[in-house]
Amino acid sequence: MRLRRERGAGWRIAVGDRRTMTMALWLRDASGMAPDLDPAIPPLDPPVPVDKDLAALAGPHATAQWTGLWLGLWEGRLEDWFAQQTLGPPGFELLVRSPELKTLVEAGFRDASRWSSDYRPLAPRSSGAPPYIAREPGAVVKQLEAELGRQAREFELDITVLPVAGRVFWLLADGTLVVSENLLRDVRAFRALLYDVLSGVV
Template sequence: MHHREGDGWRITMDTSGPMMIALYTRDIAGLEGIGQPALSPVSPKVRASDHSHLTADVGGQGSLRTEWEAWWHQLLKAYPQCRPDLSPPDFTSFGNSPALQRVLQAHFGAALSWARDRRSEYAELEAEREAAGAQLLLDDLVEDRLMEVGRSARNFELSIIELPLNEQRAWYLEPNRIIMSQDLLSQPELFRSYVQPVGELLA
């Protein structure tokens, strides 16, 4: 986790293992363009497979889409906690989402391994940024805004959730969260183009 703070403000940058597992599950189930926000596919790419044999008698792909979107909404609402609980092998917390429960039962091992690899990569990325001082860009964004408006910052907190996504962009979630590709900070001007308008709203 990176965090930067000043007088009355705090910005944190971190990733989320449960969200990684959810996105892996979305992609392996071929659930494109769903969720709010509708994030791009994960990177490295996950090959989708047909789950009709698993879900046909519990509502099929339509139910799976609805259940996944409800799960995603819960993850965003609970962040940084993990709710509902991911408890293999039965996933009893998903008893009201039978299609999603079956897909999780079928793929959780692979999803967990994939997410662990991504978390390791993220830890390496954090160390590289720390050594290079890349996170100081967050300070610059706030300081530029305060110089522009000529006052102290309003009290605010901003959480930036970094995920392994193949599209280099960010998605703003009101009131004070951003989801973004974990590689975006390596492109300072592009990063600034997404984050600066949010900083202007908050600061």
């Protein structure tokens, strides 16, 4: 879901989250799974304690099926809107061919959904979402335009925010930038990252 969107003459930057990815990570952490991922994705922040009932369902088959689901989301083969419609109740249709994972998701879906809503990136909290985050991508584009002495070329950049530990980021093959919420909230680090990424497209 898009949380912030900026446009200019021929360019668009959208910052958002992916609820299904956050829910998948919650299920991983709450069940104590240790899937072999490349790249490795840090645990959620704030941390999710292991639930012994979910852990009992997280055997090797469930872990392998979870990994397949995650790769589909991560690599963009599984669209977020489709996953949201088919991953949950009443039928959990997306998981029909993944019976062990389906059992795990059915058991943890309500808590995963609640956590994903409560800790949604950039959602208002007691500390609030820093207002400069909404302006930062456009400000970097303007800075680069001034340095280059011309308008930005046509480009689109999607930034996906995950509430995971650390100040980490990944630039995916399709050009999507994935950043941790902690990095996004570090103004200096986020601006430096944007500058590096946008320098190649502006």
